[in-house]
Amino acid sequence: VKLDLDFPKGFFLKKSNPQIIGDVLEIGNLPKGKNGSVIITGVMSGPDQSFFEIKSKLESLFNGKNVIVSEKSATINIASSPLSLKIVSEPSGVVFPESSLKYNLIYANNTDIGLKDVIIKAKLIGEMFNFNSLKTSGSFDSRNNIIIWNAASSPELRLIDPGVSGVIEFEMQLKPNYLIKKINDKNFVLKVDAEISSPTIPYYVAAEKTIGLASSEIKIGGAVFIESSAYFRDPSSNILNQDSLPPKVNKPVNFIIHWAIKNFATDIKNVAIKSYLPPGARFTGIIKSNINSVPIFNERTQEIIWQIDKIIATKGVISAPIEVVFQVQVIPNLTQIGSEIPLVGEVLISALDEFTGSQIGNQFGPLTTKDLKDAGFDSGNGNVVP
Secondary structure: OEEEEEOOOOEEEEEEEOOOEOOEEEOOOOOOOOOOOOEEEEEEOOOOOOEEEEEEEEEEEEOOEEEEEEEEEEEEEOOOOOEEEEEEEEOOOOEOOOOEEEEEEEEEEOOOOOEEOOEEEEEEEOOOEEEEEEEEOOEEEOOOOEEEEOOOOOHHHOEEOOOOEEEEEEEEEEOOOOOOOOOOOOOOEEEEEEEEEEOOOOOOOOOOOEEEEEEEEEEEOOOEEEEEEEEOOEHHHOEOOOOOOOOEOOOOEEEEEEEEEEEOOOOEEEEEEEEEOOOOEEEEEEEEEOOOOOOEEEOOOOEEEEEEEEEOOOOOOOOOOEEEEEEEEEOOOHHHEOOEOEEEOOEEEEEEEOOOOOEEEEEEOOEEHHHEOOOOOOHHHHEEEO
């Protein structure tokens, strides 16, 4: 017979009677009517008001196979610490690259005695932290990304009187760009694990020191972009225009529009791209897409709507973008002589960020014949002539 114990993360086994090797107590043969017990002494660290579970199962060898005879578990609550700690961030919701963050570490002595020589530590976890921008009164261990406050940096920590609370703070910016090098570089998180401790131990606490823990986790939202471009001649699209530049009054001329989508750090769904064709422009019906979905044109409203169910993170960043190519035709009029021709209006994109659960979006400017990307194009050739 053997007893398998499943200790939670954060539990440190100090001793047991009889001795447990690893997580297993080897009991051996257990005669009928025989019983026994094992006493476990350990330390568990966790946030206030949290709980942990210790699981166990009793196994016996039967016909050469281990058979589970019994399974039991015990749930233990962690009470509020005599020395409590809480982390409050500003902002507290979803953040984005280059955002500024301010953290407040709020501590309190909940005992009826003074707590001496208090030390507060905050470990910063997340590759999007810009550590060069850190502003703090504490000392920073840049090897382990830990900020430490003690009586030297914050004299009020030398003695925290009963019932007294206070705040330690630090500020930092995020890196300006997502750190994307491979397909799994997504769902970025900023985490702070903080600890406050004092060697002073209240009489009712069975511990080697008085300690409080807190943690904070902030998600970094994604971003999606559209590269909108226009061409007169574009051999790569296999769409041929038989017209010539510069555009002439009352003579139809065709142009090719590209929309390429780049999605950065999170999976997104319910993607909607909307734009419109300006007066004098029409959709020819020639369209090519590298996915099953294509934009739909509403002739009555001149709207172009492209709906996509889902786009995975890093699509278009380290892999080929989702792209659509379509042809539009415009007929310049007398009032446009000497001016460029509007080809497609402002492009709006919106989507649901699956990682953060929030809506994200972006908008991109309109295109005219001055924006043509043809090799060697002279912007003057985009103006209408008689």
